[in-house]
Amino acid sequence: MFLSRMRHESVMNLSGSGIDWKGFGYLVSIVSVFLLGALAWPKAGDPRWHLPALIAGMAASVLGMGFRYLAHRREQKEILRKASARKR
Numbered sequence: 001m002f003l004s005r006m007r008h009e010s011v012m013n014l015s016g017s018g019i020d021w022k023g024f025g026y027l028v029s030i031v032s033v034f035l036l037g038a039l040a041w042p043k044a045g046d047p048r049w050h051l052p053a054l055i056a057g058m059a060a061s062v063l064g065m066g067f068r069y070l071a072h073r074r075e076q077k078e079i080l081r082k083a084s085a086r087k088r
Helices: 021-040 048-086
Strands: none
Touching: 021 048
8 A cells, every 4th residue: 555655754843843733742741731630630539549540540640641751852852853953
Protein backbone atom coordinates (compact mmCIF):
# COMPACT_ATOMS: atom_id res chain seq x y z
CA MET A 1 0.00 0.00 0.00
CA PHE A 2 1.12 3.59 -0.52
CA LEU A 3 1.48 4.23 3.24
CA SER A 4 4.51 1.96 3.45
CA ARG A 5 6.40 4.23 1.03
CA MET A 6 5.68 7.40 3.03
CA ARG A 7 8.21 8.88 5.41
CA HIS A 8 7.39 8.42 9.08
CA GLU A 9 9.51 11.14 10.65
CA SER A 10 8.12 13.60 13.13
CA VAL A 11 8.25 17.29 12.35
CA MET A 12 9.67 19.45 15.09
CA ASN A 13 9.31 23.10 15.90
CA LEU A 14 7.79 24.50 12.75
CA SER A 15 7.16 27.82 14.44
CA GLY A 16 10.84 28.59 14.92
CA SER A 17 10.02 30.19 18.26
CA GLY A 18 11.85 27.59 20.35
CA ILE A 19 8.71 26.75 22.33
CA ASP A 20 8.06 23.05 22.77
CA TRP A 21 4.30 23.14 22.18
CA LYS A 22 3.87 19.43 22.85
CA GLY A 23 5.58 19.86 26.24
CA PHE A 24 3.41 22.88 26.96
CA GLY A 25 0.33 20.80 26.09
CA TYR A 26 1.40 18.09 28.54
CA LEU A 27 1.90 20.73 31.23
CA VAL A 28 -1.60 22.10 30.64
CA SER A 29 -2.97 18.55 30.84
CA ILE A 30 -1.20 17.98 34.16
CA VAL A 31 -2.65 21.18 35.59
CA SER A 32 -6.11 20.12 34.42
CA VAL A 33 -5.70 16.78 36.26
CA PHE A 34 -5.16 18.66 39.51
CA LEU A 35 -8.04 21.05 38.89
CA LEU A 36 -10.44 18.21 38.11
CA GLY A 37 -9.10 16.25 41.08
CA ALA A 38 -9.82 19.21 43.33
CA LEU A 39 -13.42 19.26 42.12
CA ALA A 40 -13.78 15.51 42.56
CA TRP A 41 -12.22 15.46 46.05
CA PRO A 42 -14.36 13.18 48.24
CA LYS A 43 -16.89 14.80 50.56
CA ALA A 44 -17.56 13.72 54.14
CA GLY A 45 -20.27 11.20 53.22
CA ASP A 46 -18.40 9.51 50.35
CA PRO A 47 -17.02 5.98 50.70
CA ARG A 48 -13.47 5.74 52.06
CA TRP A 49 -12.13 4.14 48.88
CA HIS A 50 -12.87 7.27 46.79
CA LEU A 51 -9.82 9.17 48.06
CA PRO A 52 -7.19 6.47 47.29
CA ALA A 53 -8.85 5.78 43.94
CA LEU A 54 -8.83 9.48 43.05
CA ILE A 55 -5.20 9.92 44.07
CA ALA A 56 -4.14 6.78 42.18
CA GLY A 57 -5.99 7.92 39.06
CA MET A 58 -4.46 11.39 39.21
CA ALA A 59 -0.97 9.97 39.75
CA ALA A 60 -1.38 7.51 36.88
CA SER A 61 -2.51 10.28 34.57
CA VAL A 62 0.38 12.58 35.47
CA LEU A 63 2.90 9.73 35.20
CA GLY A 64 1.51 8.73 31.82
CA MET A 65 1.88 12.26 30.50
CA GLY A 66 5.40 12.41 31.90
CA PHE A 67 6.35 9.17 30.15
CA ARG A 68 4.84 10.39 26.87
CA TYR A 69 6.79 13.64 27.15
CA LEU A 70 9.98 11.70 27.87
CA ALA A 71 9.37 9.61 24.73
CA HIS A 72 8.73 12.82 22.77
CA ARG A 73 12.04 14.31 23.94
CA ARG A 74 13.94 11.13 23.04
CA GLU A 75 12.33 11.14 19.61
CA GLN A 76 13.38 14.78 19.10
CA LYS A 77 16.97 13.97 20.04
CA GLU A 78 17.00 11.04 17.62
CA ILE A 79 15.67 13.23 14.80
CA LEU A 80 18.33 15.85 15.52
CA ARG A 81 21.01 13.17 15.62
CA LYS A 82 19.92 11.79 12.24
CA ALA A 83 19.73 15.29 10.74
CA SER A 84 23.24 16.16 11.89
CA ALA A 85 24.54 12.82 10.60
CA ARG A 86 23.03 13.55 7.16
CA LYS A 87 24.75 16.95 7.05
CA ARG A 88 28.18 15.36 7.50
